[in-house]
Amino acid sequence: MKTTPLAAAYDTADFRQWGHALIDLMADHIEQVQHGDIPQAIPYRHPEAELAFWQADFDQGTGDPLAFFRQVLDHSVQLHHPQYMGHQVSVPALISSLAGMVSDLLSNGTGVYEMGMASNAIERVVTDFTCQRIGYPATSNGLITSGGTLANLTAMLAARQAKAPTAVWENGHRERLAILVSEEAHYCIDRAARIMGMGSDGIIKIPTDDQYRLRTDLLPTYYAAARARGLHPIAVVGCAGSTSTGSYDDLEAIADFCAAYDLWFHADGAHGGAVIFNDAYKHLVRGIERADTVVIDYHKMLMTPALNTALLFREAHEAYCTFAQRAQYLWEASQQQEWFQSGKRTFECTKLMLSIKVYAILRTYGVGVFAENIDRLYTQARIFADLIAAAPDFELAVVPASNIVNFRYLPDAATDIDAINGYIRQQLVEAGAFYIVQTTLGKSRYLRTTIMNPLTGVAEFESLLAHCRMWAQRYGLVEMG
Ligand SMILES: *Cc1c(COP(=O)(O)O)cnc(C)c1O
Helix, strand or coil, X not given: CCXXXXXXXXXXXXXXXXXXXXXXXXXXXXXXXXXXXXXXXXXXXXXXXXXXXXXXXXXXXXXXXXXXXXXXXXXXXXXXXXCECCCCCCCCCHHHHHHHHHHHHHCCCCCCHHHCHHHHHHHHHHXXXXXXHHCCCCCCEEEEECCHXXXXXXXXXXXXHHHCCCCHHHHCCCCEEEEEEECCCCHHHHHHHHHCCCCHHHEEEECECCCCCECHHHHHHHHHHHHHCCEEEEEEEEEECCCCCCCECCHHHHHHHHHHHCCEEEEEXXXXXXXXXXXXXXXXXXXXXXXXXXXXXXXXXXXXXXXXXXXXXXXXXXXXXCCCCHHHHHHHHHCCCHHHCHHXXXXXXXXXXXXXXXXXXXXXXXXXXXXXXXXXXXXXXXXXXXXXXHCCCEEECCCCCCCEEEEEECCCCCCCHHHHHHHHHHHHHHHCCCECEEEEECCEEEEEEECCCCXXXXXXXXXXXXXXXXXXXXXXXXXXX
């Protein structure tokens, strides 16, 4: 029977056949990656070479989708590889990836209740559970949105509704508003302030201590100086933990300061807020329950595919004010039972069925799996840090508070430390066996690893240090010509 491409696109016989084959392909792939049979964590190609590859593929015209999927698998970073220690994106629990497939099949828009009944109700269950773990009161509530960047911007908009002297959302800016934040905060906080029209002056960066934690003792001075310059601070953002080093700010002290000065307290726990699910590490975020808003990325420490972020409000009604006109403020507050209309509180109108990816993990394995993951990753990071500290030719930047470990190779006196570490990092990526990143602390370059994969252990750490030494020697030879 002759069929059109349109009819074929909805044919379940193809779907069934390719689907079974694809699951087998992916399962085999992950097994090979996990066991190191695929040696590269990152099969690095230069951008122009990668473009040429895909352009040539495209120019061939249509073809077998499974061959295409195989190529995508082969041309991508392998987060499931034990030598993946790069950016802080979770290694997705496999059940969560399957949930993603269900979301992409149903494609319920979720912003409106009728367009995502299950996903809205499940979002409520998942965020209520997360609020409980924070230690929030029964008046709390949350939402799930597309990433920490968007969640932090949403939180800052809520802060402005609550704390700006006049109704900016309705009338535009009358005052010069500002946010106080650690100099180690994620760049998206800076970006949020600028998007909100606060400019460079409106993002007030507080210095950090030798552990890269916000110096809370400086908050009153910086606040007073801002007021003296005619600025009107509305919020303090605490890092739990910071992006470069994973350091946890003293949230208790920030909460005290915000209470005394009537400021919004936002805890950016995109990465490290997940410790609320582990009793042994929960103390790192002591005081988080006093934050007006908390951000936690499920796609970082909580095994969920990106993007998937909780934004949680201690007082649920504040969430409904974020995108509301002042004139509707009271009306909206009286409508607070409409938790099921997800889009009232989120940037997104149409939104993926994000909640089902988190829920699939909880429903299948229980919350204990989160606790176990955090325990494993934080413990392994400590082991790696000890290895580095014991090695005479490496320097540990700071004892890790979480699973982020920064270090650098120390060459003999004649060699530029930043240059050799930059070379090591570049060679590692291009060779591809390991994927790590780099960061700047103070003025110096450090190699930055985040232990995201529970399969990563001592063997990988020792091997990584050996590879660094090998490239360092190679650098010496390159230097000599
Ligand atoms: C990752 C991170 C962000 C940004 O979150 P995305 O989900 O990548 O948008 C913000 N803050 C902190 C502390 C982070 O670690």
